Amino acid sequence: MKDTFKHKGMRQKLVDVLIKKGIKDEKVLRAISEIPRHLFMDSGFLDHAYQDKAFPIAADQTISQPYTVAFQSELLKINSGDKILEIGTGSGYQTAVLCLLGAKVFSIERQKELFKKTSKFLPKLGYRAKKLVFGDGYKGMPEEAPFKSIIVTAGAPFVPNPLLAQLEIGGRLVIPVGEDVQTMTLFIRKGLKEFEKHELGEFRFVPLLEDKN
Template sequence: MEDTFKHQGKRKLLAEKLAAKGIKDKAVLEAIASIPRHLFLDSSFEDHAYQDKAFPISSGQTISHPYTVAFQTELLEVQKGEKILEVGTGSGYQAAVLHHLGAKVYTIERQHKLYKKTATFLKKIGYSPKYITFGDGYKGIKTYAPYHKIIVTAGAPYIPKDLMAQLKVGGRMVIPVGEDPQIMTLLIRKDAKKFEKHSFGEFRFVPLLENKN
């Protein structure tokens, strides 16, 4: 669990690279420069942790490219104190970024082994979400709805209605939609029934699987 000056220097360079790629939100870049991404990876990948690459984690899942994490987070327009639902806890890196930005993070993971491992790990390194649970991401976490923001970190063939229903009016949902590749999609809830939709190009995610628990 060591975080050296070398690691910190690599994170700073990574944040600079993401800024050069078009990430403008200074708070997001500061989060990338602060959070020890190497701790979220298998030790065999540690030397590559601050490259803009995705890497495999347990249960057939991946930790996303830092650019993808930053891009989705920037689209959310996170404000301190907001309730944010994350669908797909994975390694916990995205949840840590949201936590660092001051959000109250509620996160759900469908892989039980990964859920247990990540819940313990995030608490250990000080990025524990407000609530983390095991379950079907398509259903969200109704108990704590509505949410100011929702982020989905797996590719969904369609936008789940349960997630749309759990978004506050004025809230934003960022979700990759489609098979392979997916289209990064932003939904803004305008009122009880109306959603404004924006598209932001192609990305690749592991699939968001339904009814697997």
């Protein structure tokens, strides 16, 4: 599959939609305008790739709505070289956005099928995460901590303590919290046991799966 002028034009229209919805971060908008989202989806969904909608991918998961990806990315306030942990690699689209923003990305995926597919696919497109692992997102990646920011791309019924613990002081955790509908929640680490919490509207995500083994 190719990336054509038509696709680029569709991406620019998508960026215009995101600006109207309130996304302001120029770097985030540039990443959305550059990344060929249609390549992260089944070819049957090509017409839908640049609509502001979530779509099904393998393993009963979804590729997040572009607005959600942009909103979460903007909340992270990424600077080039920031060490970011992503919980839920999924299709790799959000991973690609983080890579383009200059982050050093460490990402965990719970679904074996998706992990295998995405870990091969991302480097082919030129997006190189520092580390992609198959594992339990609730546990984070303690061996690589601390992280400047952590992004969770699935709905969590509660905030996992290991993720808060793996943030550096001043670091940001962006996580959708709730069962059926999630509240986008931002935690900023102010001290060893002190966190500032912001609730930023309702979203819908597929659930964050815990390793039951």
